[in-house]
Amino acid sequence: MALEIALRVNGEARSVTADEAAPLIHVLRNVLGMKATRFGCGAEQCGACMVLMDGKPTYSCSHLAIDTAGKNVETAECIGTHPLYDAFLAEQAGQCGYCLSGILMSAKALLDRSTSPSRDDIVSALDPHLCRCGAHERIIRAVERAAATLRGEAA
Amino acid sequence: MIPNALPLSLTDNPRLNQWVAFPEVGTVAVRTGKVELGQGLLTALMQIAAEELDVDISRIRLTSGDTDVSPDEGYTAGSRSVELSGGAIRLVCAEVRALILEAAAEQLGCDVADLAMEDGRVTREGAPTNLDYWMLAPHVDLGRQATGAAPAKAPTRFRVVGSDVPRRDLPEKVGGAPFIQDLAPADLLHARVLHRPRIGARLVEIDEAAALKAGGGVVTFHRSGDVVAVIGEDEAQVLAAFQRLRERARWEGGIDLAPGDAEAISLLDRPTAPDRVVERGTLAGTAAARRVEATYSKPYIAHGSIAPSCGLARFEDGRLTVWTHSQGVFFLRASISKALSLDIQAVHLLHHQGAGCYGHNGADDAAFDAAFVAMARPGRTVRVLWTREDELGVAPFGAAMVVRVSAGLDADARPVDWTIDIWSPTHGSRPGMNGAVHLLTANALEHPPVDPPPADVPDGAGGGASRNAFLLYDLPHQKMVHHFISAPPVRTSSMRGLGAITNVFALESFMDELAEEAGMDPVAYRLSLMSDPRARAVIEAAAEMSGWNEEPPEGFARGFAFSRYKNIAAYMAMVVELSVEEEVRVSRVWCAVDGGLVINPDGARNQIEGGVIQAISWALKEQVMFADGAVSSNTWETYPILRFSEVPRIETRLIGNPNHPSLGIGEVSQGPTIAAIGNGVARALGARLRHLPLTRERIMAALLEG
Numbered sequence: 030m031a032l033e034i035a036l037r038v039n040g041e042a043r044s045v046t047a048d049e050a051a052p053l054i055h056v057l058r059n060v061l062g063m064k065a066t067r068f069g070c071g072a073e074q075c076g077a078c079m080v081l082m083d084g085k086p087t088y089s090c091s092h093l094a095i096d097t098a099g100k101n102v103e104t105a106e107c108i109g110t111h112p113l114y115d116a117f118l119a120e121q122a123g124q125c126g127y128c129l130s131g132i133l134m135s136a137k138a139l140l141d142r143s144t145s146p147s148r149d150d151i152v153s154a155l156d157p158h159l160c161r162c163g164a165h166e167r168i169i170r171a172v173e174r175a176a177a178t179l180r181g182e183a184a
Numbered sequence: 185m186i187p188n189a190l191p192l193s194l195t196d197n198p199r200l201n202q203w204v205a206f207p208e209v210g211t212v213a214v215r216t217g218k219v220e221l222g223q224g225l226l227t228a229l230m231q232i233a234a235e236e237l238d239v240d241i242s243r244i245r246l247t248s249g250d251t252d253v254s255p256d257e258g259y260t261a262g263s264r265s266v267e268l269s270g271g272a273i274r275l276v277c278a279e280v281r282a283l284i285l286e287a288a289a290e291q292l293g294c295d296v297a298d299l300a301m302e303d304g305r306v307t308r309e310g311a312p313t314n315l316d317y318w319m320l321a322p323h324v325d326l327g328r329q330a331t332g333a334a335p336a337k338a339p340t341r342f343r344v345v346g347s348d349v350p351r352r353d354l355p356e357k358v359g360g361a362p363f364i365q366d367l368a369p370a371d372l373l374h375a376r377v378l379h380r381p382r383i384g385a386r387l388v389e390i391d392e393a394a395a396l397k398a399g400g401g402v403v404t405f406h407r408s409g410d411v412v413a414v415i416g417e418d419e420a421q422v423l424a425a426f427q428r429l430r431e432r433a434r435w436e437g438g439i440d441l442a443p444g445d446a447e448a449i450s451l452l453d454r455p456t457a458p459d460r461v462v463e464r465g466t467l468a469g470t471a472a473a474r475r476v477e478a479t480y481s482k483p484y485i486a487h488g489s490i491a492p493s494c495g496l497a498r499f500e501d502g503r504l505t506v507w508t509h510s511q512g513v514f515f516l517r518a519s520i521s522k523a524l525s526l527d528i529q530a531v532h533l534l535h536h537q538g539a540g541c542y543g544h545n546g547a548d549d550a551a552f553d554a555a556f557v558a559m560a561r562p563g564r565t566v567r568v569l570w571t572r573e574d575e576l577g578v579a580p581f582g583a584a585m586v587v588r589v590s591a592g593l594d595a596d597a598r599p600v601d602w603t604i605d606i607w608s609p610t611h612g613s614r615p616g617m618n619g620a621v622h623l624l625t626a627n628a629l630e631h632p633p634v635d636p637p638p639a640d641v642p643d644g645a646g647g648g649a650s651r652n653a654f655l656l657y658d659l660p661h662q663k664m665v666h667h668f669i670s671a672p673p674v675r676t677s678s679m680r681g682l683g684a685i686t687n688v689f690a691l692e693s694f695m696d697e698l699a700e701e702a703g704m705d706p707v708a709y710r711l712s713l714m715s716d717p718r719a720r721a722v723i724e725a726a727a728e729m730s731g732w733n734e735e736p737p738e739g740f741a742r743g744f745a746f747s748r749y750k751n752i753a754a755y756m757a758m759v760v761e762l763s764v765e766e767e768v769r770v771s772r773v774w775c776a777v778d779g780g781l782v783i784n785p786d787g788a789r790n791q792i793e794g795g796v797i798q799a800i801s802w803a804l805k806e807q808v809m810f811a812d813g814a815v816s817s818n819t820w821e822t823y824p825i826l827r828f829s830e831v832p833r834i835e836t837r838l839i840g841n842p843n844h845p846s847l848g849i850g851e852v853s854q855g856p857t858i859a860a861i862g863n864g865v866a867r868a869l870g871a872r873l874r875h876l877p878l879t880r881e882r883i884m885a886a887l888l889e890g
Contacts, residue, residue: 048400048420055420062368065360069490070572074820077490105360117358121350121786124794125222125540126357127490133358155828159820161490162222162540163797164790165831 034094037101038063047094054078054089056097057104065105065130069159076158079131080104086135086157103137105130113137116175117168124162132158136172144179146172190332191271193217197255198329200283203276204233206321211245212237212304214277217257218269219249219511220353222540223850224787225265227352231783232270235344236277236336238301239317241352249513249535259512259614261543261678262646263753263848266783270846275332280324282334287320288313339781339842346842348786353537364509364536365494365569373564374419376426376571377553378412378433379578380628381814383675385438386410394432399425406560409630413557415566426571441810445673448481448584448875451607457668462643464654465661470600472592476701479588480690480874482858484581484674484808486823491539492570493546493579495554499562504531506558508551509538515616516548520555523626523633542798544614544677546570546579549624556625577818578624581808582679583609583672585649587690597702598713603663604653604691609672611648611682612641624675638670641682646750652684652855655691656748657713674808674815680795681854684749685802686876688855689862692745693874696863706744706863707732718778719748722757725776725839730759739763740771743864745856753848754779754840756792760832760860764868766880770800770861775836777852780844792853793834799857801826807877 035044038061047056057063057080069077071090078090081103108114113133116122123129132155139146139154146154151172160168177183197203197217205213214233220226226246234241247253249260257269281301288306289296292313300307306315339346353361378387387410395414396403403416403425414429416422444450496507504526510516513533521528538547553568570579586607591599615622620635627635641648653664679685699709707727714720723746727733736742741764746757754777761772773796782788805824809817817823840847858876866872871886 050424051420058366059368059419063360064362064366064368067363067491068365068569069492070820072572072819072821074572075490109359114358118350118355121354121790123351123354123357124224124790125490125538126354127222127363127539129358130360152828158828159490159825160828161488161542161798161825163794163831165797165828166793166834167790169828 032095034098036097036099039103039107040101045094049095051094052090053080053092053094053097053102056094057089063104063106067127067130076131076135077128079134079158081134081138084138084141086138103134105133108133108137111137112178113140113171113175116171116178120167120171120174122164122167122171124164128158128160132168136175139172140176140179144176146176148173190275190330191268193255193257193268194272194275194330194332196257199327200276200280200330201326202255203273204280205326206317209318211243212239212317213245213247214273215247215254216269216273217249217255217514218260218265219535220537221260221511223791224351224784225260227349228266228783228787229270229273230352231344231349232274233277235342236274237281237304239304241344241349243304251513251517251533256514259515261511263749263850263852266846267848270783274336276330278336279330279334280326283324284317284320287324288315291315345783346781346785349784351787363491364496364507364538365491367496367507367536367567369565371565373415373417373561373566374422375413375415375554375557375566375568376422377557377568377625378426378430379574379624380410380438381435382441383439385435387412387433388436389434390429391432395425395429398428406557409632410628411556411625415557415561439673441673441813443810446483446808446810448483448586451584451586451669454669455671456607457670460666460668461663463661463663465659468600468660470594472600473595475590475592476698477588477590478694478697478874479586480686480693481586482584482686482689482876484584484676485679485802485806486576486581486808486817487542487545487579487679488576488823488825489539489541489545492572492575493550494538494567494569495551496565496567497551497554497558498565499558502530504555504558506531506533506551506555507536508533509536509541509547510551511541511544511547512614512616515614516551519615519621519623520552523552523621523623523629524555524559543582543679544580546575548615549579552623553625573818576823577815580613580675580677582685583611583649583676585683585686587686589690589694591698593698593701597698599659599698601661602659603665605665605667606649606653606683606687607667607669608649608683609669609676610638610640611676611678613638613675613677640668641678647683649683651682651750652687652747654751656716656719656751657710658715659713673810680798681851684747684851684855685858688745688747689858689876692747692856692859693862693872696866697872710746718755719746721839722746722755722776722778725837726757726759726774729776729835729837730761730774732759736761741864741868743860743862743867745859745863747856749848749852754852756852756856758853758856758860760857760864762861762864762868764865764883766883768804768861768865768878768883769830770832773832773834775834775853777836777838777849778840779838779847779849780840781842781846782838782840783846785838788838788849789836791850792836795851795853796834796857797826797831799854800832800861802854803858803861803876804878
């Protein structure tokens with residue numbers, strides 16, 4: 030059954046119609062046309078589809094769209110203005126780049142909590158994410174760099 | 185000096201304007217038949233073009249993998265793109281620059297030696313002229329054949345090549361730019377295609393009514409033979425219908441897929457083609473004082489791209505357009521046209537980037553799936569996205585292999601004879617290879633194309649199972665016996681490194697075993713058998729970087745390995761430091777690589793180090809499993825790969841001489857990584873594990889035996 034859902038996406042109020050069984054990723058990608066959230070497995074096992082819901086990392090492939098009513102969803106479309114963007118480019122932190130949208134969201138959630146995460150904190154935050162190209166170390170360095178920027182330290 | 189011999193890509197596509205044109209003032213159109221797979225190739229090719237044309241890299245507009253306009257450069261594979269496409273672009277751009285300067289000299293009535301090019305504008309003795317590429321190009325015949333005679337730049341004059349130019353595609357990708365999976369033209373139709381769970385299975389029952397209901401009553405179906413597609417406007421409904429269809433589909437027959445077939449060693453029980461024997465060198469005549477023999481294996485492994493494969497296609501007015509992340513758009517065009525009985529001129533393929541690609545995955549098959557559905561829905565753009573289960577379950581696998589090495593040793597434990605026996609199915613079943621169509625869904629149609637019997641990648645093309653079967657060490661005699669398995673239980677094809685993965689693992693493990701026989705340090709033993717100076721240089725560099733001669737920290741062991749990929753690409757030596765408790769944990773890695781002239785050192789490091797991490801994952805975790813007549817390792821839970829918490833620190837030194845030609849580095853690190861881990865584990869445990877993956881169960885078994 031199709032339902033009307035009012036939510037905020039990257040701070041902006043949106044109203045969408047979606048089936049009660051539709052996952053959030055379907056609404057983001059196919060209803061709102063926001064393709065930065067990537068599909069990887071559909072089973073909460075790779076992290077490619079990670080978004081933030083009221084600041085908390087959430088698998089959009091399995092989270093029902095109707096459960097986002099009244100919540101604020103953040104997606105990788107919002108990352109261009111965050112220090113993470115420049116940090117990932119400075120470290121050339123990626124090969125194919127497909128896993129990055131999800132990783133950026135988990136990294137943002139971490140940095141929203143603390144601008145001084147330890148290496149272990151970063152690794153724990155990113156451990157739900159798979160990267161098949163092997164860019165892990167660069168990605169960790171990029172998160173460290175973004176944290177330094179947020180602390181006001183020169184990179 | 186880097187020679188000016190014409191690379192294959194240029195002899196195949198000899199006209200200058202197949203590669204470079206100036207259709208728009210201020211930009212340069214450069215075309216390549218090679219494609220971006222996540223490896224950063226396009227940035228490297230743009231660097232080469234910018235360097236030789238003397239234009240800023242931002243002026244380069246690179247078209248890649250479009251069968252209507254790109255030069256046909258075959259597959260993007262084998263770590264040869266910089267050598268072949270880069271080599272062609274380098275010579276073509278140098279020649280175009282020279283021709284344009286000659287035309288300028290004629291117009292200005294001056295000596296060409298007085299002229300130079302600065303960001304596309306002609307200067308005369310350092311002062312600007314009113315001439316540039318865009319004014320002069322219409323007056324120069326760029327349709328002429330490349331000669332390779334124009335002098336390309338000497339490395340001392342490089343400004344762009346050899347520097348860490350940031351990836352040109354990354355800013356957009358980090359910003360969410362569309363991969364092929366994200367394309368959504370306005371007339372899009374979504375589709376999912378049901379695939380056979382095993383080779384040759386027949387679809388005996390489907391429940392279309394149940395699938396239709398699950399799809400909200402609005403999806404449609406298209407069937408031919410054992411293929412069924414679910415089609416609709418709404419992706420969620422199509423997926424729901426497809427999942428129901430798949431649950432209720434009943435399959436019969438097909439190739440037997442028993443759990444034990446997942447063990448590589450079961451290859452020894454399969455029929456083989458007649459042995460193929462290749463020998464190098466001559467037996468010295470010295471009698472062996474003793475013999476050493478060991479058998480190693482690697483199971484079937486999955487590509488595991490992070491995105492499921494995807495294809496888009498549109499059929500209209502008798503013409504089929506296909507968007508694909510294939511590695512070989514020209515070969516795929518030929519296979520699609522043959523399977524669908526279309527004139528090849530009526531089929532247009534365009535490459536669009538997908539997630540990281542490490543070989544022949546589901547990309548080609550997904551493109552055909554989309555084409556199959558598009559033919560039934562003319563006038564609409566059809567998008568087929570595979571499921572994760574199909575990506576890990578029915579895409580081609582990296583071939584399982586068994587390798588037995590046997591050597592006769594003299595009194596000093598130096599080899600006097602040497603035999604490698606290799607059991608493997610094919611590493612080459614890409615579309616077009618061996619003259620076959622090679623498309624999953626095409627082979628399940630009501631009227632499938634007739635493919636010739638399988639064959640492996642020929643030695644002349646780098647070899648499949650035979651890749652790196654021969655060693656670079658100073659051995660008087662080497663013999664390879666290739667036992668080709670023509671009917672493996674699953675489809676196998678090219679995966680990053682092909683046979684080199686297992687051969688280098690086996691041979692470099694065996695080198696350590698021989699060093700032990702000789703009572704020598706593994707590095708010293710290797711050096712005692714190696715006269716190639718570039719090989720010696722990387723071996724010595726890796727040993728020095730890691731402090732090989734000092735003891736590792738308490739609780740850690742180190743392993744060493746060397747290889748030159750394909751014996752013609754880059755040289756690499758490496759050391760891993762690891763600990764073994766219940767599981768192997770690699771904590772540090774040191775790599776020394778000689779790839780000759782490196783176009784983009786940071787890009788090269790990214791490839792080498794990414795390859796190390798991927799190979800650690802293969803070595804420690806990965807094995808395709810079978811159950812209930814199908815691949816059961818078709819989720820990330822059942823096919824785990826290395827995670828952030830498991831990656832080591834890696835240090836890489838590039839020691840190549842820029843005056844040497846570029847040597848491929850994209851697949852250099854996989855074989856050595858696995859061998860170095862095997863050697864480290866042997867030192868840590870005092871017992872050698874010769875069968876991949878090096879899991880907790882195998883470690884416990886070795887400890888119990890030991």
